[in-house]
Amino acid sequence: MRPTRAAVLLTAGLVTVLGIPAVSAAEAPTDLFVNNATNANCSDTATGAGTKNTPFCSIQAAAKVVEPGQTVRLAPRAYGGALTIDRSGEQGRPITFVTDTTNPAHKAVLGDALSIDGASHVVLRGIIARQAKVERSSDIVVETSTLAHEFVIGAGSADVRISRSTIASGRIQGGAQRTIINRNYSNSTASLPAISVLDASDTAIANNSITSYCDAGIAVSGGASGTSVANNVVFSERAQPRCETPLAPRHGLRVAQSAAAGIRADYNVVHQRAEVTDAAYHWAGTDYKTPAEFRAATGQGAHDFVNPADLNAAVVDSADATAPGALASLDIAGFGPMDDPGAANTGKDGGFLDRGAYESHDQLSTATVSVDQPWAPVGTKVEVKASSNSRWPTGMTYSVDFGDASAPVVTRQGGAAEAVASHTYASPCACVVKVTASNAAGKKVYAEQPVKVTPAGALTAAFTAAQVLPSSDSPAERISPLTVRFDPAASATPWPLTRADVDFGDGTVKQVSDLSRLTHTYRAPGDYKVTLTLQDAKGTASVSSQTFKADYAASGYVATEPFRFYDSRDDTPVMPGGVPLWMDLPIGMNKPEHPLSGSMSAVVLNVTVTDATQDTHLTVWPDGQDRPATSNVNVRAGATTSNTVTVPVGNSDGALMQLNSGWASIIVDFVGYYQPNIGQRFSPLAPARLLDTRATGGALPGGKTRTVKVAGVNGIPADATAVALNLTATGSTDNAHVIAYPDPARRPVTSNLNVEPGKDRSNQAIVPVGPDGTITLFTNSGSTHLVLDAVGYYGKGGTSLFKPVVPKRLGDTRTTGKLAPGATTTVSGLPANAVGAVLNITATDTTGPGFLTAYAFGGTLPAASSLNTLPGITVPNHVITPVGAGKVNVFNSWGGSNHVITDLLGYFTNP
Structure with a gap:
């Protein structure tokens, strides 16, 4: 069977677009690239320009050298200037210019006109140009592009196709042959027809959606033999102010007398605004308002519609798929023909191609x-x-x-x-x-x-409650102490729940969604009754309860380089007594200059009280809990006193501190922290002397340092990471402070001990081990003798973990009688499994200078002191000591009688 002219035209288009016959892989030429982005490293002159790594800067540079079969890939950007293409491809090996993107909305934008002159076998896709002109050229395809003003095809051009593009207006003239204009959207506001044909033969105008404001939608004049106008939808809109006057007739289709004999028109739709009074057709000098009039007079438009009541019904599934130029593959939006099951297939021979540039589709997306x-x-x-x-x-x-x-x-x-x-x-x-x-x-x-x-069965509430422990020391992970994970997954719930409440026993009630897990943080340790209440859609209820013990978990120690993180003198010079002050601990990224773990359970601080207006004491305790009846630092009016403080972390990453009376300034240095699953274990030691400058080396002068070996001596292993020391100053010649720190090259702006002339002072310090197993001592003024006793160490060889507790008082001889010289008091109340204790021991109402020594109940009294006592002065000290059978002994030297107050800050246990 002889192929129709439409089939010939379509086949020619496919040969051009698809490159049939295909070039073998060995013959495929290298693509050229154009990209003028700032970081693209482009050049129009460099040797090897046009590669992906060194693209051309301008499209014109690529157009000057492109060879048959090559593709010029354009980055979707704006390019200045015009583009002239005068080089040719070959049959089956076209020259192709294409925007290199997967997004059809992204295009390469020319700064001026596109001109194709004397070229053949050229394809352009994804281009935006102000206007386009094709002269003396053949086998040219422009697809998926935008021609913002107009296009002109003429001067002896042949086989030019403009498809699936957005155009303003176009002219086919000057003897052009076999032009195809199909599946385009035209929005013409110029005072000329949207698409006009003048003295051009075998033109196919098919499946376009045309909107015209100032003139005809489609106009054909001159010699136009073999021209076809089919499947188009033409909208004649109200005139715009920019239209020239007098206004041209806005016919949908206008065909001159000279062209009428050589044209075929059918399957078109003309839709006119009410303001448009011109006839839909003007054919060979006569107006026709309706398809019936037009068909009766000319034999054309047998399947046309003018102003149909239902435009969608007139357009959908009603086109002639065999019309010359009908593009039955993709429409302007990239959709193929789709058969609307709700519309009759009134297209030629029962076809379902739509009229216009757009294929109606079901819009199926979700x-x-x-x-x-x-x-x-x-x-x-x-x-x-x-x-x-x-x-x-x-x-x-x-x-x-x-x-x-x-x-x-x-x-x-x-x-x-x-x-x-x-x-x-x-x-x-x-x-x-x-x-x-x-x-x-x-x-x-x-x-x-x-x-x-x-499963089928009865509604049954059941749950597990377990403590949540951190898994890392990352600042980003925040696991507060006393956090419980509640999991109701064990419940049997055959029907949907209408109520699922969790009462955590501390006044907090939360709802469970789909029996999902919850976490909750308690404010204080204790035994809490946790209750799950369920009710389902059938009205059945079930309740389950159990007791959860919220407690601080056993933790390892992480030594840090000491740093100062709070000094009230920088903000509020003095702190009033009787008012709790919240202290933001350096947890996680709370202090960005010192990022630390976000999941500490307890912190070790050195707290200094100075400028006190009267004799007073300071208490430090976890945020969110009641103030305990304990103390940490005792200070006389006008004096400066410091003490090490170990305190659990509160549920808001903070701690509270309060002066008992008067006013004072507070300085807090960070020493280290405890955390479950992280850090080093602790081994308590009977106090062992590491340094006594009275016997060796002499007093430490102000402004000088002294290095002391602490690891690998006196029972402390060489790989210890930190040591717990009792630091005593005696024979001081000036008011000063002493610092103990790990790295001799990096002295921190902190302090461990404040000294006065004529008074022995002691404080406990936990110090990271520095180079070669040493620590460094420094005093800022005068000179002082220093005595250093080790009471334990942290490291891989450590045996026990620390259990923080809310500070509580274990013993107070003010209720039982003063401790006489040479006497020992036994403090009980520690857990039976405690192997070491962290205490704050305070001596008060002292009658003579001396010292107190804490040691394990049932153990041997060591030849070392835990704190030095002074008559008339209340002296506290942070003490780490071994424990025996849940008890600690405190020995009073022969210097005088003392009242002894013992507060528990935590204890060590072997896991």
Whole structure:
């Protein structure tokens, strides 16, 4: 059978666009690249320009050297200037210019006109130009482009096709032959026809959507033999102010007398605004307002519509797919022909190609699914309803997979609002119902909904409650101490829950969503009754309770380089007594210059009280808890006193401190911290002397340092990471402070001990081990003798972990009688499994200079002191000591009698 002219035209287009016959891989030329971005390293002159690594800067540079079969890939950017193409490809090996992007909205933008002059076998895709002109050229294709003002095809050009593009107006003239204008959108505001043909033969104008404001939509004049106008939709709009006057007639189709004999027009739609009074057709000098008049007089337009009541019905599935130039593949938006199941196929020979540039499609993009009982016991029939956003629901098919390995149920939506499928689950599962929605063209979209199929039985509340512990020392991980993880997954819930409440026993009640896990942080340690209350959709209720013990977890120690993080003298010079002050601890990124773990359980601080207006004491305790009846630092009016403080972390990353009376300034240095699953274990030691400058080396002068070996001596292993020391100053000649620190090259702006002339002072310090197992001592003024006793160490060889406690008082001889010289008091109340204790021991109402020594109950009194006592002065000290049978002995030297107050800050236990 002889092929139709339309088939010949379409085939010619396919040869050009698809490059048929294809070039073998060995013959395929290298692509050229154009990209003028700042960082593209482009050049129009460099050797090797046009590669991906060194692209051309201008499209014109590539156009001057491109060879047959090459593709010029344009970055989607703006390029200045015009573009002239005068080089030619070959049959089956065109020269191609294409915007290199996967997004069709991104295009290469020319600064001026596009000119194709004397070229052949050229393809352009994804270009934006102000205007385009094709002269003396053949086999030219312009696709998916934008010609903002006009295009002109003439001067002996042949086989030019402009497709799937946005155009303003176009002229085919000057003897052009076999031009195809198809699947384009034209919006013409110029005072000339949107598309005009003048003295050009075999032109095919097909499937365009044309809007014209000032003149005709399509105009044909002169010699136009073999011209076809088919499947177009022409909108004649109200005139615009820019239209020239007098206003030209706004016919949808205007054909001059000279062209009427050689043109075929059919399957077009003309839609006119009410303001447009011109005839839809002007043919060979005569106006025709209706298709019937036009058909009767000319034999044309047998399937045309003018101002149809239902424009969609006139356009959809009604075109002539065999018309010359009809592009039956993709429309301007990239959609192929689709058969609307709700529209009759009135196209030629029952075809369903649409008229105009756009193919009507079902717009299918999403599916929806709903399950009537997404939570139900085995044996319950569930119903699934599925739908989509398709405009053609009668053509939709749904496959419903219930997620339990049963065969999917296939159903159609038909005329109903939704497709419906039902199923009965035979066994429990956490299944997912998946719906696949398919249209007639084979496009598929998906939706899913989880379902919970439960065992049949009674509603039963059950849960587990476990402490949450940190897994790292990352600043980003925040696990507060006293945090519980509540998991109700053990509950049996055959029907959906209408109520699921968790009472944590501290006044906090939370709701559980779908029996999901919760975490909760308690403000203080204690035993809490946790209660889960469930009620289901059937009105059944179930309650379960258990006691959770919230407590600080056993923790390892992390030594840090000391740093100062709080000094009230920088803000409020003095702190009033009787008022608690919140202290933001350096946890996580609270102090960005010192990032630390976000999950500390307790911190070790050195707290200094100075400028006190009267004799007073300072208490430090965890934020969110009641102030304990303990003390940490005692200070006389006008004096400066410091003490090491170990305190648990509160639930807001803070601690509270309060002066008992008067006013004073507070200085806080950070020493280290404890954390579960992190850090080093501790081994307590009977106090062992590491240094006594009275016997060796002499007093430490002000401004000088002294290095002391602390690891690898006196029972402290060489790989210890930190040591706990009792630091005593005696024979001081000036008011000064002493610093103990690890790295002799990096002395911190902190202090460990404040000294006065004529008074012995002691304080405990936990110091990281520095180079070669040493620490460094420094005093800022005068000179002082220093005595250093080790009471324990931290490291890989450590045996015990630290259990923080809210500070509490264990013993106070003011209620039992003063401790006489040479006497020992036993302090009980420690857990039986404690191997070491962290205490704050305070001596008060002292009658003579002396010292106190803490040691394990049942142990041997060591030849070392825990704190030095002075008559008439209340002296506290942070003390780490071994424990025996849950008890600690405190020995009073022969210097005088003392009242002894013992506060517990925590204890060590072997895990």
